[in-house]
Amino acid sequence: MPFINPEVRDYFQENPIEEKIVKPFLHNFDITWAKKRKAFNTEVSVYFFKPEQIIIDNYGISREILAIYAPYYTIESRTIQATESFFHDFPAVGRVENLNFILISDCLSIDDWITKYISENPEFFRIIIGYSSQELLDAKGDGYFVRRRFDKYLYGRDLFDFRLPLKNDFLFFGRKDIIAKVYSSLMKGENSGIFGLRKTGKTSILYKIGRQIEAEKGGIFIIYDCKEWDIQNYRWYELLERICFDISKKLDYTLLKKISDKTVNSIFAEIIEYADKKGKKIIHFSP
Template sequence: MEPRTLQAVEQIFSAAPAKGRVETLNYFLVSDDENVAEWLDSFLSSRQEARIIVPFSISELDAAKGDNWFVRNRLNQKFFGRDLFNYSLPLVEDTYFFGRQSTVMEYYDSIRRSENKAIFGLRKTGKTSLLFKIKRLCESEKVAAVFYVDCKQPHIRKARWFELLEDLAAEISQKLNALTASNYTERHASRSFVDLIKSCKDAGHRISIMFDEIEYISFISPRDKHWRDDYIELWQTLWSSQSQFKCLSFIIAGVNPSVVESDLVDGVQNPLFGIVPHKYLTGFSQEESRMMLRKLGKRMGMAFEFDACNYIRDWYGGHPLLIRQACSTLNSFMAENMDHPFKVDVQSFEGLKSRIDQELTFYSNHAISEIREFYPDEYYLFELLATGRELEFKELSRESAFISHLCSYQLIRKSEYGYEVNIPVIAQRVALDSMKKDGRELLYPLIDIPNRNSWLQRRIEEISTDFGVLERLISQGAKSCKLFGANSFPEGVRLHESKVVRDKDSFSVFINTLNRCFVESVEKYGVDLGNKQYFWNDVKAAYESLWPVLHRIKVYRNDVDHLHLNNATTKNFFEFLDSDFEGKQFSQISEPYFLLQQRLLDRLLLALQREIESAS
């Protein structure tokens, strides 16, 4: 056996009549070589993208004529023994490339027309694999000579702009047999490169340069500061070359489109502004996820049910790497207790989900690492949402560009009352990192002790003001169901005199004040109307955001005063406590009563703001 045998098979697959008509993920290989299986294992050990090849020697097939299980056992060995999901590097071949066909053709057409394009998105969503796929297609169809530049490589990002041009010129000249000038000094590099592109144009060549991980050689690079100035010089040269000779195009890939959206860089016009249409490479659709899971799973002895495919896709936001690694881990865990083949349904995944997510810690962190490094403001906004600080998120999210980017990454999505996390496993990782960084015992951070008095007064003032705004909207007919009747909530003075909670007694005073102000007053108004179920029926139906918080206040107050709790109320109490304590026991939290005070007031203010938005 020699490698040229496999090369011949690849050629057969890529040509008529096999091309596009036969299954390409696997095939049988029958050889005269008695050691074909051993040779193949050795040859493929370093080629993770290789197809599944089931080898047989002629002699062993002859010897096994009477063994009905010989071929089946070999199939089990080659199919079920290989983990096709456990692949994290960019795909350099078509074998395991799934989906993205419309995007591939869109960018292929742009190169064919010498037009620029950019692609952005989270790490490991498949941007580099997509670039490699486009490169292979362009070269196989001979529409352009494509040059790939990995900008995070040290020899790239540490180069000056004219040195990078020199490296690009050398590569272009070598591949296209074009003459290049040797004068790539800072003063003459631009002219030399323009002359090179002219000679390529005259020779009938079309060129496309792919810049992957563009942030590393841009004005936002945190490591190599010289690119703040060199970025302008590089792209002025490249843009000039393209505008003069319509044979050059660029494909830019990165996390965030800031490099093409910013009109000025230190007061100088950004050469890329307005000339690079872009899109985000988001997660797989449900159809693309199902295709990948079922096609790869079938060859591993994993039969994914329809609902399980959708559930896994939704939990990981369609992120290709997270889905692959999750299914790789799922395969390992399920194989501990059963033999292949086995069925994968929603219940089997849910039962192992927490263990799987623990194994994905590295990949979850990796997916968002560049946002943390290059775009700290966007990362902080996502951290607020991940740690449950919805009120702060709402206050800071008025910067629409940040929110737009987070939505485009598919890290968050629009919800009925604002925004919510779209990829829970990444949010969990970010929240845990935040907790660890600050040395907190909970994901939800408590107000520092020196700031609590001022925080409490400010929060109560905000709540009082927003209740006033909501009442005015109600009086104007925004809602038919009033809260307090003709007057506002009672005991406003006592509410403003509330103290920072330190123990059970001070919490009892605080929660009773809240209850009298905002719950008993509503119930009393209902009684005055002759409707004893006013709070439970009318208010609950009319105030979808506010009522759950008022109910929470009522339940906590009933517990602290040892009032009779029925089964439903007891169940509510433990559910509320479990949510506020993040699944921890009362004794595991150093300041449980202040935590409840902070969470109640934060929830109340957020609910009021949502009701005001709804009524406005």
């Protein structure tokens, strides 16, 4: 039998429509906490769902999962901002799953909205499992419907998509030997390269090395994505000019000469010499 915290039952007395909306989750979760919260000028209902064994076994989710009900027919980014703030507030912090959360909205096109939001915010690391309130009401307690949606979102998003290199440490695991070897070579002033098939994590490794360099103040980290259209269309001296400007900005170095195709080589050499005197290493990656 599903468990509903007595305080949650009291909450449902004041919000009976929400009890009907979350009913399908009771086949897979206990409901341990519920409260209305306001942040970023939006009010939502916040729930904690404690997974039953079938959810633990199928999806590896052992902690409670945060669920948000936004009673609006349109979703805005501030709903996600508010949710982020709840992750860091009591009682969620240290209690709920960090990687996933459930978003319920009156918006009928919630799937499309989530897809668009993720495409526009590729560094957003949490997986949003979305439901419209109407489809939950139509499900009438169908627990399989809830799990099918979990399948779609948890198994459907490729966290290692080559378009989405990992730019923070939350999802970065392993590759310690490669990182240590490349980092050591760079600190010795040696050149290094990382080669591999696409979607094997090369760019994610570069970003990880860059974070380590900056954290340990070991040098200046600059990365150029050669798939970008503007970089592909640079002449050689135009790209070197951009590199000069970027390094100068990082070093707080004032360029004394006007850069042109005839002067860019000598100016670049001056910048490198200045960096060497300052004890700075230039780490420049071009994936």
